[in-house]
Amino acid sequence: MTDSLPQRPAKPVLTAGDSSAPLTVEKTRSQWADVWDQFKTHKGAVFGLGFLIFITLFVTVGPMIWGVDPGKLDIRNKDVRPIYIALMDSNAKVSWANPMGTDNLGRDIMANIMQGGRISLAVGWTAMILTLFLGTTIGVLAGYFRRLDGILMRFTDLVLALPLLPLLLVMMLLFRDPLRAAFGPENGIFILIVVGIGITSWMHTARIVRGDVMALKEREFVLAARSIGTPARRMITRHLLPNVLSPIMVSATLGLATAIITESALSFLGLGFPSDFPTWGKILFDSVDRMTSFPERVIWPGLAISLTVLSVNYIGDGLRDALDPRIRGL
Amino acid sequence: MLDARKDDQPLVSVRDLKMHFPIYAGLLRRRVGEVKAVDGVSFDVMEGETLGLVGESGCGKSTCGRAVLRLYDITSGSITIDDREIGTTPQNQLRTMRPTMQMVFQDPQASLNPRMTVEAIIKEPLDEHTSMSDVEKREKVGELMDAVGLNRKFAKRYPHAFSGGQRQRIGIARALALNPKFIVCDEPIAALDVSIQAQVVNLLEDLQEQFGLTYLFISHDLSMVRHIATRVAVMYLGKIVELAPREALYAEPLHPYTQALLSAVPEPDPSLEGKVERIILQGDVPSPSNPPQGCNFCTRCPAVMDICQTDEPAYREVRPGRFTACHLYNDNNNAAG
Numbered sequence: 001m002t003d004s005l006p007q008r009p010a011k012p013v014l015t016a017g018d019s020s021a022p023l024t025v026e027k028t029r030s031q032w033a034d035v036w037d038q039f040k041t042h043k044g045a046v047f048g049l050g051f052l053i054f055i056t057l058f059v060t061v062g063p064m065i066w067g068v069d070p071g072k073l074d075i076r077n078k079d080v081r082p083i084y085i086a087l088m089d090s091n092a093k094v095s096w097a098n099p100m101g102t103d104n105l106g107r108d109i110m111a112n113i114m115q116g117g118r119i120s121l122a123v124g125w126t127a128m129i130l131t132l133f134l135g136t137t138i139g140v141l142a143g144y145f146r147r148l149d150g151i152l153m154r155f156t157d158l159v160l161a162l163p164l165l166p167l168l169l170v171m172m173l174l175f176r177d178p179l180r181a182a183f184g185p186e187n188g189i190f191i192l193i194v195v196g197i198g199i200t201s202w203m204h205t206a207r208i209v210r211g212d213v214m215a216l217k218e219r220e221f222v223l224a225a226r227s228i229g230t231p232a233r234r235m236i237t238r239h240l241l242p243n244v245l246s247p248i249m250v251s252a253t254l255g256l257a258t259a260i261i262t263e264s265a266l267s268f269l270g271l272g273f274p275s276d277f278p279t280w281g282k283i284l285f286d287s288v289d290r291m292t293s294f295p296e297r298v299i300w301p302g303l304a305i306s307l308t309v310l311s312v313n314y315i316g317d318g319l320r321d322a323l324d325p326r327i328r329g330l
Numbered sequence: 331m332l333d334a335r336k337d338d339q340p341l342v343s344v345r346d347l348k349m350h351f352p353i354y355a356g357l358l359r360r361r362v363g364e365v366k367a368v369d370g371v372s373f374d375v376m377e378g379e380t381l382g383l384v385g386e387s388g389c390g391k392s393t394c395g396r397a398v399l400r401l402y403d404i405t406s407g408s409i410t411i412d413d414r415e416i417g418t419t420p421q422n423q424l425r426t427m428r429p430t431m432q433m434v435f436q437d438p439q440a441s442l443n444p445r446m447t448v449e450a451i452i453k454e455p456l457d458e459h460t461s462m463s464d465v466e467k468r469e470k471v472g473e474l475m476d477a478v479g480l481n482r483k484f485a486k487r488y489p490h491a492f493s494g495g496q497r498q499r500i501g502i503a504r505a506l507a508l509n510p511k512f513i514v515c516d517e518p519i520a521a522l523d524v525s526i527q528a529q530v531v532n533l534l535e536d537l538q539e540q541f542g543l544t545y546l547f548i549s550h551d552l553s554m555v556r557h558i559a560t561r562v563a564v565m566y567l568g569k570i571v572e573l574a575p576r577e578a579l580y581a582e583p584l585h586p587y588t589q590a591l592l593s594a595v596p597e598p599d600p601s602l603e604g605k606v607e608r609i610i611l612q613g614d615v616p617s618p619s620n621p622p623q624g625c626n627f628c629t630r631c632p633a634v635m636d637i638c639q640t641d642e643p644a645y646r647e648v649r650p651g652r653f654t655a656c657h658l659y660n661d662n663n664n665a666a667g
Contacts, residue, residue, distance in 0.1 A: 220441040224504070227399055228455045229428030238454070242445040325488035326444060 045318020135205025
């Protein structure tokens with residue numbers, strides 16, 4: 001052989017794939033761009049995201065544009081029907097000043113729904129994040145560390161066995177006044193409700209996460225990571241959490257819905273926010289007595305709750321698919 | 331440290347390794363017994379050699395391999411790898427030892443995290459044990475992918491996009507990342523297509539030559555072990571019944587179980603096929619939670635004697651380099667095989 005021959009390895013190994021192609025790493029797109037691409041293919045999720053952005057803007061930016069005070073009583077203009085009723089019934093009491101009507105005390109319903117939405121969404125999101133945090137932490141710890149499993153799961157069973165509403169009522173009675181004194185009337189109640197909902201609804205997440213972690217822990221890739229010497233904390237963050245993302249996502253979407261509804265129930269029982277402080281649940285329950293004469297007062301807040309919950313469900317569905325590389329098809 | 335060890339000293343030395351898994355039963359979940367998956371196994375692996383570990387399903391091969399790497403907390407015994415005793419070291423102190431010993435797993439699908447890209451999977455050992463910069467790590471991952479014959483282009487893909495053989499290559503690349511000395515291959519080819527098996531075995535051989543690796547090659551495929559192994563250990567019910575250099579073992583198996591096992595290898599030549607004398611064992615493997623008294627193999631052995639039912643045969647060197655645990659070789663070293 002001649003010297004001009006290029007040096008080659010003694011035994012060339014077979015290269016998988018087309019070795020003649022230029023050896024550049026495939027498009028170095030960020031992972032999130034791929035996630036967004038997959039998310040966009042889920043129609044429901046895109047609609048859900050659109051609606052959630054709309055409702056968020058509606059309750060945050062809305063009050064700045066629609067500058068009506070939600071608490072202002074205008075007894076002369078009470079029981080105004082929504083503007084669209086005029087199309088069906090020309091004698092109805094309608095007014096462009098109150099396009100969604102007013103309630104029995106003459107408060108503007110649109111302003112109330114905006115203000116109520118702020119509270120409901122804030123309670124929903126914060127309580128959901130708290131629930132997820134508690135549930136995931138306890139579930140992962142119980143599933144991964146066998147020593148903690150018994151005590152943490154018995155504790156979970158204990159909390160599950162507690163009747164939810166009486167517990168919340170007792171909490172309200174015990175802590176309402178100190179918290180009000182410390183953080184002001186609205187913030188105090190907000191903290192109380194969020195914490196109350198958070199610590200009474202993490203159990204299902206914890207049990208689901210624990211079960212999944214226990215199954216994952218026996219998979220070979222976890223054994224492989226152990227043979228590399230990955231310590232427990234990185235084992236959890238790198239191998240277990242990404243793989244239990246789907247059930248966490250599902251409990252998140254359900255958690256948001258439950259939180260909004262539990263807050264409504266508390267308000268209905270008179271133990272939530274003060275009576276002049278609207279939330280979606282409160283508007284809904286205040287209007288139930290006169291539902292037959294004024295169905296719109298139930299329909300609007302009800303629709304807001306259901307559509308928000310539905311859109312979050314769809315977003316969760318889409319995100320779960322988008323975060324799974326197998327479905328993403330890469 | 332490496333140079334300090336003499337040539338005749340083994341890289342891996344396992345003495346009387348026991349791995350018993352407890353059985354809990356009853357209302358109070360009391361400990362009622364134990365599965366003796368590995369029950370007193372001793373062997374050495376010399377530097378640069380491949381020790382094949384064969385046996386039928388459930389005989390404790392995989393458990394043995396995992397226990398040697400201390401993926402389990404072993405019941406008793408001593409394991410010395412690269413002059414360090416790791417038999418009783420707690421898991422958190424084993425971390426510094428991990429780069430020396432790595433593992434290739436049986437199921438390439440299950441051994442790769444589906445949520446990580448190939449690059450992230452191969453990079454994980456580097457993240458854990460080195461202080462390289464991101465660019466260096468990426469370069470090292472590229473080199474490893476070249477070494478195992480994967481196209482560098484695929485670094486950003488996820489494991490599900492690869493075929494079984496390619497996934498096994500990813501697993502091998504991950505095991506190689508830290509320049510280990512000793513790799514336990516836990517049936518690396520069992521889940522693969524026959525045509526791919528040859529590729530992966532050749533790859534393992536090439537890598538052994540290139541990086542001076544030492545393998546413990548666990549398999550139930552006797553012909554593949556004959557191809558790759560330097561010495562072969564045969565396991566039955568948690569114990570090694572015979573350990574011998576490859577050619578000697580295949581030419582003249584000493585232990586009756588090895589004889590039966592080898593007679594089950596199909597003869598590819600049809601003209602010779604009729605002459606092969608199959609030894610068909612009767613009965614089933616006894617439960618490892620309740621092994622028979624005396625020799626573990628006495629319930630099925632075609633050459634069973636009275637002593638087999640009462641005394642456990644010692645595992646000893648009956649001929650130079652050939653170890654076996656059988657009463658047939660009790661009197662002297664030249665007893666008939």
